[in-house]
Amino acid sequence: MLEWLKEPETNFPEQITAGFEHGVCVGQIQAKAGLTQSTVSEYLSILQRAGFIESTRVGQWTYYKRNESAFEALSKLIQSNL
Amino acid sequence: MLEWLKEPETNFPEQITAGFEHGVCVGQIQAKAGLTQSTVSEYLSILQRAGFIESTRVGQWTYYKRNESAFEALSKLIQSNL
DNA sequence: CAAATATATCGACTTTTCTCGATATGTGAA
């Protein structure tokens, strides 16, 4: 999912109309993941709590997009601490 | 354990006599970890299979040391793929 | 070879994580 969100345009073409400013909505990710709605929702919320993605509620949809700084921080953490 | 193995001299002073060319032996790591011998042994073998540490058998002892290239590779993998 | 020491492996149990269906919450449209 994290890799998918790197290039929303290519990985979620169904969502072109809505744009990608706030990321991709849960339904699109769920369809692509092939898991149930509840599983995907919970997984996304875990990633959000961990800081790797951010969510934006727009009407009835929740959009998720990557927080690149978290990935840089993780990479640096591995370099320095591990 | 992986962090301990970054600085064997400071983290495993009991082993000075044997030297650290091949790393630290299982018994020292176990004592410091506070886990049973079997748990530590299995854990180390998992880390070895994953490529993060290397083992050298010297007599009845098995020494483990870090494989730094694996950590660099992981950091780069996160940078590029994730 | 027998005993002692160091490590590895095995089987069982416990804990955690994964995944789901059911249900609750929130939003927009009629």
Place this chain on the structure above:
DNA sequence: TTCACATATCGAGAAAAGTCGATATATTTG
């Protein structure tokens, strides 16, 4: 306000990971 849709949360069962004691293997010493 009622219905339909999108997402979140909850509780339970399944799968995986963690941990242990017992035992096996390997090595050194007497």
